[in-house]
Amino acid sequence: MDFPILSTLIFLPLVSSLFIFLSRGQNYNSAIYISLFSSLATFILSLFIWYSMDYASADFQFLEEQSWINDFIKFKLGIDGISILFIVLTTLITPICIISCINSVKDRVKEFLIAIMILETFMIGVFCSLDLVVFYLFFEAGLIPMFLIIGVWGGPKRVYSAFKFFLFTLLGSVLMLVAIIAIYWITGTTDVTQIYEIKIPKEYQNLLWLAFFSSFAVKTPMWPVHTWLPDAHVEAPTAGSVILAAILLKMAGYGFLRFSLPMFPLASEFFTPLIFTLSIIAIIYTSLVALMQEDMKKLIAYSSVAHMGYVTLGIFTFTKQGVEGSVFQMISHGLISAALFLCVGVVYDRLNSRMISTYGGLVNYLPKYSFLFIVFALAGLGLPGTSGFLGEFLVLTGSFQKNYLVAMLATFGVILGAAYMLWLTKRVIFGVTKNDQIKNLKDVNKSEMIMLGILALLVIFFGFYPIPLMETINVSVDNLINNYEIAVQTEGLN
Amino acid sequence: MINNLNILLPEIFLTLSIFSILMIGVFIKNSFNLIFNLTSLIILLTIVIILNNPSSVEKIFLESFTRDAFSNFFKILILISSLFVLNSSKNFILDKKLAKFEYPIIVLLSILGMFFMVSSNDIILFYLGLELQSLALYILASIDRDNLKSSESGIKYFVLSALSSGLLLYGCSLLYGFTGSTNFELIANELSKENTGAVFAMVFILVGLAFKVSAVPFHMWTPDVYEGAPTSITSYFAVVPKVAGLAVLIKFMLIPFSKILMEWQTIIIFISIASMILGAVAAIGQKNVKRLLAYSSIGHIGYALAGVATGVISGYESAIVYISIYVVMNIGAFSCLYLLKKDGEYKENISDLSGISKKHPMLAISFLVILFSLAGIPPLGGFFAKFYVFTAVVEQKMYALAIIGLLTTVISAFYYLKIIKTIYFDASVISFDNTKNKFAQLSIFISCSILLTFFLYPSVLSNVVDTLFLN
Numbered sequence: 001m002d003f004p005i006l007s008t009l010i011f012l013p014l015v016s017s018l019f020i021f022l023s024r025g026q027n028y029n030s031a032i033y034i035s036l037f038s039s040l041a042t043f044i045l046s047l048f049i050w051y052s053m054d055y056a057s058a059d060f061q062f063l064e065e066q067s068w069i070n071d072f073i074k075f076k077l078g079i080d081g082i083s084i085l086f087i088v089l090t091t092l093i094t095p096i097c098i099i100s101c102i103n104s105v106k107d108r109v110k111e112f113l114i115a116i117m118i119l120e121t122f123m124i125g126v127f128c129s130l131d132l133v134v135f136y137l138f139f140e141a142g143l144i145p146m147f148l149i150i151g152v153w154g155g156p157k158r159v160y161s162a163f164k165f166f167l168f169t170l171l172g173s174v175l176m177l178v179a180i181i182a183i184y185w186i187t188g189t190t191d192v193t194q195i196y197e198i199k200i201p202k203e204y205q206n207l208l209w210l211a212f213f214s215s216f217a218v219k220t221p222m223w224p225v226h227t228w229l230p231d232a233h234v235e236a237p238t239a240g241s242v243i244l245a246a247i248l249l250k251m252a253g254y255g256f257l258r259f260s261l262p263m264f265p266l267a268s269e270f271f272t273p274l275i276f277t278l279s280i281i282a283i284i285y286t287s288l289v290a291l292m293q294e295d296m297k298k299l300i301a302y303s304s305v306a307h308m309g310y311v312t313l314g315i316f317t318f319t320k321q322g323v324e325g326s327v328f329q330m331i332s333h334g335l336i337s338a339a340l341f342l343c344v345g346v347v348y349d350r351l352n353s354r355m356i357s358t359y360g361g362l363v364n365y366l367p368k369y370s371f372l373f374i375v376f377a378l379a380g381l382g383l384p385g386t387s388g389f390l391g392e393f394l395v396l397t398g399s400f401q402k403n404y405l406v407a408m409l410a411t412f413g414v415i416l417g418a419a420y421m422l423w424l425t426k427r428v429i430f431g432v433t434k435n436d437q438i439k440n441l442k443d444v445n446k447s448e449m450i451m452l453g454i455l456a457l458l459v460i461f462f463g464f465y466p467i468p469l470m471e472t473i474n475v476s477v478d479n480l481i482n483n484y485e486i487a488v489q490t491e492g493l494n
Numbered sequence: 495m496i497n498n499l500n501i502l503l504p505e506i507f508l509t510l511s512i513f514s515i516l517m518i519g520v521f522i523k524n525s526f527n528l529i530f531n532l533t534s535l536i537i538l539l540t541i542v543i544i545l546n547n548p549s550s551v552e553k554i555f556l557e558s559f560t561r562d563a564f565s566n567f568f569k570i571l572i573l574i575s576s577l578f579v580l581n582s583s584k585n586f587i588l589d590k591k592l593a594k595f596e597y598p599i600i601v602l603l604s605i606l607g608m609f610f611m612v613s614s615n616d617i618i619l620f621y622l623g624l625e626l627q628s629l630a631l632y633i634l635a636s637i638d639r640d641n642l643k644s645s646e647s648g649i650k651y652f653v654l655s656a657l658s659s660g661l662l663l664y665g666c667s668l669l670y671g672f673t674g675s676t677n678f679e680l681i682a683n684e685l686s687k688e689n690t691g692a693v694f695a696m697v698f699i700l701v702g703l704a705f706k707v708s709a710v711p712f713h714m715w716t717p718d719v720y721e722g723a724p725t726s727i728t729s730y731f732a733v734v735p736k737v738a739g740l741a742v743l744i745k746f747m748l749i750p751f752s753k754i755l756m757e758w759q760t761i762i763i764f765i766s767i768a769s770m771i772l773g774a775v776a777a778i779g780q781k782n783v784k785r786l787l788a789y790s791s792i793g794h795i796g797y798a799l800a801g802v803a804t805g806v807i808s809g810y811e812s813a814i815v816y817i818s819i820y821v822v823m824n825i826g827a828f829s830c831l832y833l834l835k836k837d838g839e840y841k842e843n844i845s846d847l848s849g850i851s852k853k854h855p856m857l858a859i860s861f862l863v864i865l866f867s868l869a870g871i872p873p874l875g876g877f878f879a880k881f882y883v884f885t886a887v888v889e890q891k892m893y894a895l896a897i898i899g900l901l902t903t904v905i906s907a908f909y910y911l912k913i914i915k916t917i918y919f920d921a922s923v924i925s926f927d928n929t930k931n932k933f934a935q936l937s938i939f940i941s942c943s944i945l946l947t948f949f950l951y952p953s954v955l956s957n958v959v960d961t962l963f964l965n
Contacts, residue, residue, distance in 0.1 A: 068952065068953070069881075069952045069956075070952075070953045070956050070960075071953070111855075133881075136872065137872040137873050137877075137949065138872075140877075141872045141873045143871060144866055147911070147914075151915060151918060152851075152918050152919060159915055162919075167907065167908060170871075170903075170904050171901075171904045174900035174901060175900070177881075177884070177900060178884070178896050178897055181881075181884055181885050181896070182893075184885065184888075185888055185889050
């Protein structure tokens with residue numbers, strides 16, 4: 001591939017942010033059109049890449065290499081079946097966020113759009129990079145726009161949340177930076193594909209794995225370092241919550257798949273009990289916490305922690321079902337949690353409250369909204385026929401092959417998930433309308449309908465017909481697990 | 495002998511120009527503007543002369559003076575940073591009525607002192623250069639002589655610095671006594687671990703140098719002097735002497751103390767860790783931007799020293815890259831302070847920055863870029879500076895130093911974020927005057943562009959630095 005298509009994909013939003021910066025006009029129409037247009041162009045470009053890539057090959061495709069830092073670190077990009085899905089998810093969610101901010105962001109719209117577009121660049125970069133330093137660069141750079149999005153456009157406790165988000169993530173990541181530099185001195189390269197082949201010696205693996213884990217655990221987030229997430233979600237503006245839940249959290253899961261598993265197979269095997277324990281605690285404990293929430297956004301945030309628990313559980317089963325289920329779960333959670341946060345955003349724009357007690361009986365006055373909300377709530381609890389079901393089902397199938405106890409405990413989480421989601425629906429959508437303001441509310445408008453409608457269609461479509469996703473990741477996941485098993489068998493003997 | 499004088503051409507040119515403009519200043523009234531512009535011109539010309547000077551190694555005057563790529567690089571860095579610091583502070587100097595014609599001349603004299611410091615190959619020449627530089631800096635610190643704080647900072651700096659110079663001189667004399675020579679190379683040949691007296695001498699010299707770069711535990715003067723001195727002087731203090739001090743430190747490790755590196759290294763590791771921790775922790779409670787930048791500069795010197803502490807060429811290179819990017823960031827940060835003018839008064843409290851993003855979006859975004867870069871967040875220049883240093887540190891398997899260093903970046907990120915919070919999240923209170931300080935705006939622009947685009951081609955700086963140690 002001669003044309004640097006991945007670089008184009010990465011830097012298109014960045015270039016467009018420059019145009020947004022230069023745009024003029026009273027009501028920011030031109031800025032919104034530019035960002036919408038360019039994010040849609042990015043989306044179409046990513047679809048084109050998805051369409052034109054070869055699923056049958058487990059190799060990295062659309063490779064790009066450029067000498068970068070002193071000839072020893074290369075700016076290397078490339079994608080495989082797993083990363084393309086996250087890229088498409090990113091480019092899909094970004095235009096939806098831009099549509100959502102038409103209704104919800106009133107102040108400094110231009111700056112907001114610039115932040116979103118720059119963030120998109122960094123997010124796509126994370127999923128494309130095949131070099132540890134490039135990955136770290138994009139992974140960390142995303143903190144800056146997100147910090148500003150939470151801090152400038154967030155709710156009343158925004159400063160605390162923004163600081164907590166930034167410092168937690170930074171603290172986790174600096175250890176990963178030490179590990180990346182150490183890997184460079186151990187193997188002589190930071191090129192991921194070369195490290196796969198060189199194989200890091202056994203004695204280093206555990207420490208390096210822990211250093212990467214410290215970063216990914218904060219980002220996932222896993223219990224007990226998940227506490228930044230509810231705060232960040234609650235205070236962030238709607239679009240910020242959507243990006244946070246749909247994409248930023250997936251970076252860590254992707255990181256486990258791309259780095260921890262193939263680079264440190266022995267350590268991954270060694271630390272599996274740790275991951276299982278933390279995942280189970282995340283699934284059960286945070287589901288219980290979610291039950292008690294008064295704030296809708298906080299409830300969804302805790303449910304995200306629980307859902308990400310399934311993801312980490314699935315990845316570390318090292319079975320085909322488990323890993324595929326995790327990837328599927330990440331994509332589907334990306335769609336569902338985005339949609340749920342948008343749903344909260346819709347009513348928040350109207351009544352300025354996220355408290356569950358403010359609402360109740362919405363179904364009588366906002367029928368369309370209620371229908372969509374119920375669809376997403378059911379998808380969130382994993383109802384068969386929605387995409388939420390398949391991910392959890394595959395993860396549980398995978399974990400049953402590994403460990404009965406863990407799988408059983410995880411299954412409890414499904415029941416708890418149904419409990420908090422249904423109870424939320426009951427309190428918000430059904431019941432008696434106590435609040436008089438609700439009677440005057442308008443139902444979803446056109447732009448809200450577009451973004452929620454698209455997400456609803458996708459959630460149901462992938463629930464019934466997951467084959468496009470599965471086909472894309474199939475060979476890459478097979479390859480991942482094969483390499484892992486070979487590594488564990490050969491090196492385990494020594 | 496006469497033929498060799500062209501090796502000294504930059505120094506000779508600088509000396510003669512200083513005397514000539516001093517004469518102009520004495521005989522022409524109200525000549526500040528003229529002398530200021532002449533100073534900029536002299537600095538530019540000196541840069542041209544150095545660039546035309548071949549960078550092959552030459553030693554003259556009984557091998558006491560070296561000219562090589564290393565010293566040329568530092569001289570150019572010193573000149574360029576002085577040029578930016580001086581010109582962006584011109585409006586400030588005029589507003590604060592500091593426009594005495596001696597001001598730029600003293601700056602030039604301190605530059606001359608630094609030239610001899612970085613070129614010296616002999617402890618006597620080194621000491622002379624250091625003293626010339628320090629004396630010029632004492633005067634600069636107290637140049638606002640009717641201001642209590644400025645005089646106080648001048649006296650404080652003088653007393654403490656004189657003490658440290660004394661220690662340094664004592665170290666130099668011990669070194670001479672135990673090795674029988676003042677020449678760096680000859681000292682290097684005589685030194686060995688068994689030579690306890692020389693190790694003592696080394697400690698005294700290190701104390702003196704640590705004071706000059708304001709590394710912990712010899713940093714006490716920094717916050718007071720930074721706060722008390724006029725901002726234009728503070729920005730000079732924060733940038734230029736640090737460059738020269740680091741250059742000398744590296745030179746001492748390269749030549750005279752190359753045989754007792756182990757002893758030297760332990761002390762530098764301690765100083766580096768202490769500076770990083772203090773720079774991170776002590777800055778948190780600060781309310782004055784200049785004081786905060788003082789602590790932040792202590793922390794940054796700690797990172798640069800971490801590179802020096804490795805005791806290998808790649809480490810020194812990383813420290814030089816670090817200090818170069820540090821210069822860029824600090825010039826930008828101080829230039830931002832020159833724009834915070836309200837009714838003729840320059841604001842320097844963090845709370846005065848509250849909500850400037852609403853009324854001064856460009857200033858706010860520049861501040862944002864510089865602060866995130868100081869915090870070392872990718873993809874900005876400051877990240878690459880840290881990346882180079884920690885790559886060198888981990889190469890030497892000094893994992894503890896690397897981990898402590900990176901953890902302190904998280905702590906220090908907190909106070910940079912606090913300023914960003916004040917700028918972006920808080921309500922707007924002050925709207926500053928629209929200044930016509932074109933040069934300060936230009937240096938902010940240049941500094942931000944370098945920091946923002948550094949990631950496109952990070953090797954450009956380190957390629958230059960790589961050539962410094964070829965011989």
